[in-house]
Amino acid sequence: MTITEYSNNSKPLKIAIIGAGLVGAVAGIALSKLSNVNVTIYERSEKPREVGAWIGLTESSLQVLRKLVDIDELQKILFRGDQDGGYVKRHWKTGEILAVNLSSTTTDRRLKQARTHRVPLHNFLFSYVPEGLIKYGYSANKVNVTKDGVDVIFEEKDPIHADLLVAADGIYSRTRRQFTGDTVQYKGAVAYRNVFPIELIKDIPSLPNDTSAWVKDGDIMFFSPLGLDQYGVVALVFDPEDVAKKFIWNENTGEWGREHLRKHFADWDPIIDKVLKVMPDITSFPLETAPWLKDLTVGNRLAFVGDAAHPTSGAFGAGAQFGFGDVWALYRSLQETVSNAYVDTGLPAEYDLHRALFLFNETRRHFLARVEKQLGYDADTYKRYISTARNDKEWRARFRQVESPLEWMRENNVEADFQRVVDEQGPFLRTIYID
Ligand SMILES: Cc1cc2nc3c(=O)[nH]c(=O)nc-3n(C[C@H](O)[C@H](O)[C@H](O)COP(=O)(O)OP(=O)(O)OC[C@H]3O[C@@H](n4cnc5c(N)ncnc54)[C@H](O)[C@@H]3O)c2cc1C
Incomplete structure (x- = not known):
C-alpha cells in the first residue's frame, strides 16, 4: 500500500474506538x-463509570499527557508529598525505608511520578474529549476485519463500519479474545483497594x-494521600482461589x-492496623491476567491499546x-503516514494505514515484550532469592541488592522510540509527493 491508496477518496478516515476507559478516553x-x-x-x-481506586501516574504517562492536556491544570489533582512523588519501599x-524510587533529577517537576484518584482523573480526561464523541450503551460483540475496513457488530444496536478500529476494551477485551481465544485467569492475588477522606486518618x-x-515476599500494603483531600489504601494479598472466587471485580x-486485612497484616508495622481500623470498608479486585499480545495489530485495520493489548x-x-x-x-x-502534501495544500489528508500500523506495532511491541519479561524476572527473584533468605538481616541485604528503580520502564520515552523506528525505515519511505 502507498500513500496514494486513498487518493480518489477524500472522505475522512473513520476511526472507531471500543471502550471509554482511561486509555479509550486518551485515544x-x-x-x-x-x-x-x-x-x-x-x-x-x-x-461514564465512576469506579476505581488510586492510580499512579509515571513519568512516561505524564510525558504523553503533557502533549494532549493542560499539564499545569492536571497538577491540581496530583499528589507527590515528602518524597517528591518517589515510591518508598518499607520493611x-x-x-524502615529500604528504597525510594525517585524520578530522575532532570525530569521536569510537573512530569515527576505522582498519585491521584481514578475518578477525578477520568473526569479530567473526559473534559478534553470532544463533545459527542462517546456513544454510550454500545456493547461490541464481534468485529469483522476485511481489506476494506472493519465492521463492528453490537448487542441490540445497528452495526457500524470503520476504516480503522482501535480496541480499548480492557483486560476482558472481547475483541482480543475473538482473535486469540484466550481465557483470563486468576493471578493468585487479590487487590483490596479503597479511597476515603483524608480527614479519617489525620x-x-x-x-x-x-x-x-x-x-514482604509478594504481599504488599500501599498507603498514600491522593490529593483532593483523599487517602488511598491498596493491599495485595496472595489469597487462595476459593477466597478470590467469593468476589467479583470492584x-x-x-x-x-x-477484618480479613486486619488479621492478615496483624504482625506487620503497627501503623498499618491504625489505618485499617479507621478505614470505612474495602473493595476487592481479584487480579486476573491473560497472555499479552505479541502483535498489536490485525490486517492493517485493527489496533489494540491498553489492557486489551496487555x-x-x-x-x-x-x-x-x-x-x-x-x-x-x-x-x-x-500523523507520520498522512500525506503531508495534502495537509500543506489544505486538501484532505489521506492515510497509509499499512505503514501506520507497522510503525505503531514496531514502536510498542519490543518495549512491551521487555516489560512482560520483567514480570517473570521479578517473580523468580522473589521466589528463589529474596524469600529464601535465612534471616531478616539477609532478607534486607538481598532485597536492597536486587531492588531496581525500573527507571527504564517508568520513564520510557515513547516519542523517542517512535522516532527510532521511523528513522530505521530510511528516507525513501518518507517521500512527500507534491501534485
Ligand atoms: C489493583 C490495580 C492497581 C492498578 N494500579 C495502577 C496504577 O497505579 N497506575 C496505572 O497506570 N495503572 C494501574 N492499574 C492498571 C490500570 O488500571 C489499567 O491498566 C487501565 O485502567 C487500563 O485502562 P483501559 O482503558 O485499557 O481499560 P479499562 O479501564 O478496563 O476500560 C475498558 C473500557 O471498555 C469498555 N468495554 C469493555 N468491553 C466492551 C465492549 N464489548 N464494548 C464496548 N465497550 C466495552 C469498559 O466498559 C471500559 O469502560 C491498576 C490495575 C489494578 C487492577
Missing part, C-alpha cells in the same frame, strides 16, 4: 487531533506523607474485607502508562 483526545478524521468511541456502559515489620501520629509500600467487601492487572502500577504510550505511538504513526 479519543489524541486521534481526534489528526487531520481529516471522524472519530467515535463506543462504550458499553450507559454513562514490612519495622517500617490523627494517626507519624503516618508518612508520601506514597509508601510495606513489602465489589465492596465491607466489614469482612476490613492485560497488566496492576503490574508495576503502570497499566495506564502502557496504554497512554500505545495511544501516543498510534497517533504519531498515523
Whole structure:
C-alpha cells in the first residue's frame, strides 16, 4: 500500500474506538487531533463509570499527557508529598525505608511520578474529549476485519463500519479474545483497594506523607494521600482461589474485607492496623491476567491499546502508562503516514494505514515484550532469592541488592522510540509527493 491508496477518496478516515476507559478516553483526545478524521468511541456502559481506586501516574504517562492536556491544570489533582512523588519501599515489620524510587533529577517537576484518584482523573480526561464523541450503551460483540475496513457488530444496536478500529476494551477485551481465544485467569492475588477522606486518618501520629509500600515476599500494603483531600489504601494479598472466587471485580467487601486485612497484616508495622481500623470498608479486585499480545495489530485495520493489548492487572502500577504510550505511538504513526502534501495544500489528508500500523506495532511491541519479561524476572527473584533468605538481616541485604528503580520502564520515552523506528525505515519511505 502507498500513500496514494486513498487518493480518489477524500472522505475522512473513520476511526472507531471500543471502550471509554482511561486509555479509550486518551485515544479519543489524541486521534481526534489528526487531520481529516471522524472519530467515535463506543462504550458499553450507559454513562461514564465512576469506579476505581488510586492510580499512579509515571513519568512516561505524564510525558504523553503533557502533549494532549493542560499539564499545569492536571497538577491540581496530583499528589507527590515528602518524597517528591518517589515510591518508598518499607520493611514490612519495622517500617524502615529500604528504597525510594525517585524520578530522575532532570525530569521536569510537573512530569515527576505522582498519585491521584481514578475518578477525578477520568473526569479530567473526559473534559478534553470532544463533545459527542462517546456513544454510550454500545456493547461490541464481534468485529469483522476485511481489506476494506472493519465492521463492528453490537448487542441490540445497528452495526457500524470503520476504516480503522482501535480496541480499548480492557483486560476482558472481547475483541482480543475473538482473535486469540484466550481465557483470563486468576493471578493468585487479590487487590483490596479503597479511597476515603483524608480527614479519617489525620490523627494517626507519624503516618508518612508520601506514597509508601510495606513489602514482604509478594504481599504488599500501599498507603498514600491522593490529593483532593483523599487517602488511598491498596493491599495485595496472595489469597487462595476459593477466597478470590467469593468476589467479583470492584465489589465492596465491607466489614469482612476490613477484618480479613486486619488479621492478615496483624504482625506487620503497627501503623498499618491504625489505618485499617479507621478505614470505612474495602473493595476487592481479584487480579486476573491473560497472555499479552505479541502483535498489536490485525490486517492493517485493527489496533489494540491498553489492557486489551496487555492485560497488566496492576503490574508495576503502570497499566495506564502502557496504554497512554500505545495511544501516543498510534497517533504519531498515523500523523507520520498522512500525506503531508495534502495537509500543506489544505486538501484532505489521506492515510497509509499499512505503514501506520507497522510503525505503531514496531514502536510498542519490543518495549512491551521487555516489560512482560520483567514480570517473570521479578517473580523468580522473589521466589528463589529474596524469600529464601535465612534471616531478616539477609532478607534486607538481598532485597536492597536486587531492588531496581525500573527507571527504564517508568520513564520510557515513547516519542523517542517512535522516532527510532521511523528513522530505521530510511528516507525513501518518507517521500512527500507534491501534485
Ligand atoms: C489493583 C490495580 C492497581 C492498578 N494500579 C495502577 C496504577 O497505579 N497506575 C496505572 O497506570 N495503572 C494501574 N492499574 C492498571 C490500570 O488500571 C489499567 O491498566 C487501565 O485502567 C487500563 O485502562 P483501559 O482503558 O485499557 O481499560 P479499562 O479501564 O478496563 O476500560 C475498558 C473500557 O471498555 C469498555 N468495554 C469493555 N468491553 C466492551 C465492549 N464489548 N464494548 C464496548 N465497550 C466495552 C469498559 O466498559 C471500559 O469502560 C491498576 C490495575 C489494578 C487492577
